[in-house]
Amino acid sequence: MNENEVLRAEGIRKSFRLGKSKSAVEVLKGVDFALCQGETVAITGASGAGKSTLLYALAGLEKPDAGEVRYAGRSLYRMGANARAALRVKEIGFVFQAYHLLPELTVLENAMLPALALPGAWKRGKELRERASALLARVGLAAREKHRPGELSGGEQQRAAIARALVNAPRLIFADEPTGNLDSASGEEVLRLLFGEVAAAGLTLLMVTHNDAVAARCDRHVKMMDGRIVP
Numbered sequence: 001m002n003e004n005e006v007l008r009a010e011g012i013r014k015s016f017r018l019g020k021s022k023s024a025v026e027v028l029k030g031v032d033f034a035l036c037q038g039e040t041v042a043i044t045g046a047s048g049a050g051k052s053t054l055l056y057a058l059a060g061l062e063k064p065d066a067g068e069v070r071y072a073g074r075s076l077y078r079m080g081a082n083a084r085a086a087l088r089v090k091e092i093g094f095v096f097q098a099y100h101l102l103p104e105l106t107v108l109e110n111a112m113l114p115a116l117a118l119p120g121a122w123k124r125g126k127e128l129r130e131r132a133s134a135l136l137a138r139v140g141l142a143a144r145e146k147h148r149p150g151e152l153s154g155g156e157q158q159r160a161a162i163a164r165a166l167v168n169a170p171r172l173i174f175a176d177e178p179t180g181n182l183d184s185a186s187g188e189e190v191l192r193l194l195f196g197e198v199a200a201a202g203l204t205l206l207m208v209t210h211n212d213a214v215a216a217r218c219d220r221h222v223k224m225m226d227g228r229i230v231p
Helices: 051-058 081-091 107-116 121-138 154-166 184-201
Strands: 005-017 024-036 040-044 066-071 092-096 172-176 204-208 220-225 228-230
Touching: 005 051, 005 204, 024 051, 024 204, 024 228, 040 051, 051 172, 051 204, 081 092, 092 154, 107 121, 107 154, 121 154, 154 184, 172 184, 184 204
Parallel strands: 040 204, 040 220, 092 172, 172 204
Antiparallel strands: 005 024, 005 066, 220 228
């Protein structure tokens, strides 16, 4: 592992059983992958190629059947579940296609959520609220803080999700089809914000997308086919 690598995966394999079938479908077939600090990388491929499964394995959300994932030199899956969760909260921000905002919370409360999982958060409520509010202002949602997610457009919800992903000042952002549910204009605005925030903070971005035009914005474009990375 070179000194600029933030993440490395070696020999990742993952299978799933579908329904009541006794046979397993192998989704990842020995994937090797490395990600360097400050890099923006897109993973593309047809549906079922293994893109999202690889993303979740790299993020510590989906334990591989074989192989190893190292984050900053530490083995993710040799950690206990609590240590892995703590690392994700502090070091990784997530942006999902379906936004995953909690409907009963305000936009501001949703943006604060990851920060509330940090040690001693209850002592820093005002500070965390101010940071979340500042991030919402940066993504153009200052006037929407007190609204519920259901009162926002899809583009606004995804902008709120970007603010939430940034609230803990993570080192790495994982984005799974971040424009997949958006029209072209809203998608363009979300991408402008996402890439702008990543560049401004010197973050590392790993994005899954079906869109080659979106992938072309990244420093590197990795293609997957049938559970493998292809040239």
